[in-house]
Amino acid sequence: MIRYAVTHAELRQRINDIAPTWLDKARERTEAYRVAGNYVKPPSDIWSEIKRAYMDLQGYKCGFCERRLERSEFGNIEHDVEHFRPKGMVEQWPPASAPERANGLNFSLGAASPGLGYFLLPHEPDNYLISCKTCNTAFKSNGFPVEGARELNMESPRHTNERPLLVYPIGSFDDDPQKLIRFEGIVPVPAARSGRRRRRGQTLINFFGLAERDGLLIERSITIVNLHLALALASAGSTDPTRQIAQHMLQVLTSDRAAHANCARSFVALWEADQAGALAFSEAALGHLLSVA
Template identity: 40%
Template sequence: MIRIHVAEAELHALVTAHDHRWLDRARQRTADYRRQGRYVEGGEFWGDIKQVYIKLQHEKCAYCESRLAGHALASKVHEVEHFRPKSRVSAWPPATGKGAVGFVPPCAVGRASTRGYYLLAYHPLNYVIACTRCNSTLKADFFPVRGRRSTRASTPRSARAEDPLLVYPLGTLDTDPARLLRFDGVLAVPRRRRGGDHERARVTIEFFQLNHQDLTSRRARLLGALWLALRALEVPGMPEDLRQLQHQAIGQAQSDRAEFAACARDFIALHRSDRARADALGASALQLAAG
């Protein structure tokens, strides 16, 4: 997970440039929900601004950083995900099904609610694009919080007091995900050993199954290739043009556009700070990728 850089005013401008009536329609719909005191289904139109988020997120899932498809297909496989569920909140962890079944949370996770965050159904800072696995299978109607749930909040900012456990990676409302999570080779781990940030990281990792084999095997391919590129730079007498290409590949792996950029960044930083550990993890990534 990486931070998706955009300021609130810039996000509004992008939404308006894409669909000049969208924010007005959103305000009207939200006013209807406020009058009725709940979310009412029918004529949903958040999908109209999906492309804004796909572009901001470089066609990657906001949570697992998977790249799903090229530009033309991305809009079919990415889903607009409401960070705070719009119509109800289910009890988490789930007793059956997929996801964190059996996980014992390290802290309070809040109660279920028959009312969702209905005033945030059309708030641009309550959306991200997520893959089907993260959105439909794992996120569903869950939203664990450490504090008191405030489903009547009218902005994500005013809901901060409920102390959400999941990280919202878009903009600057929340902590940079890199401050909570880091990668030890292919595995996502909490950056802190204890405390509130540790709890958020543990819940986020379990919630989105960030260490599922689907993801670790793909990260292994990335780290294996990255490790070879880093080692190749040290081969004496390598032609300058090849050296430049290796540098370019290593640079690209860390960019916001790259799949699993957070994992690549931490591995490259480790390669600088603890060479023996990076070599061990690189070799095991190569093995994992091969096997």
């Protein structure tokens, strides 16, 4: 995961640009949930109207696993609008069918709330992000582990004392995901040594299966081997035309819009500090690719 920088005003401007009446409709519906004291499923959803604003902001990537998704008109099929905090209920996590997902998490993960979700947030722009179908449907569903009590009646995720274990990557009011997760080669690890940030990093890795999903491991391996080649070639003689290509590839592979940017940035940082260590990770990534070729 990485952070997608945008201000409160810019995000709402992006929404206004593609759906000028959306924020008014959202306010109206939120008011109805407030009166009802719960989320009441309306006859039609409106969040898909603003999907493109989040797709563009996130560089057509899943906000959780950083897979690149389709940008064209077919992108609407691949991208899901995800409610970060579940709107209608909160399921127990880990699910009873997959208790192993909490392996190694020896801290409280919060209680389920079967009849009530975060009912004032179904139309809150700060509660949306785009995710792939695997992250959304197979892993996230209505789970939302927290430390301590839930604040189901919160009005804005910007102003809350709730302590979620997942992280919201849009804007800068939550932790920077790169302070929670870093990568050793293709393997995600908690970025912090102790404390709440470490617990969040551990939970995120477990929650989304980030260390196990084979598609992610293959894509990250390709990123790392490409980065290794680009880093080696970028320092070649200044007249070498290959050098320019390599330097541009370094930009492409580490930008916010690059798939697996957190993994790529961890590798570049290691290359700068410990080239032999980076080489070992590149060889391991290549070994992984050869093993599945």
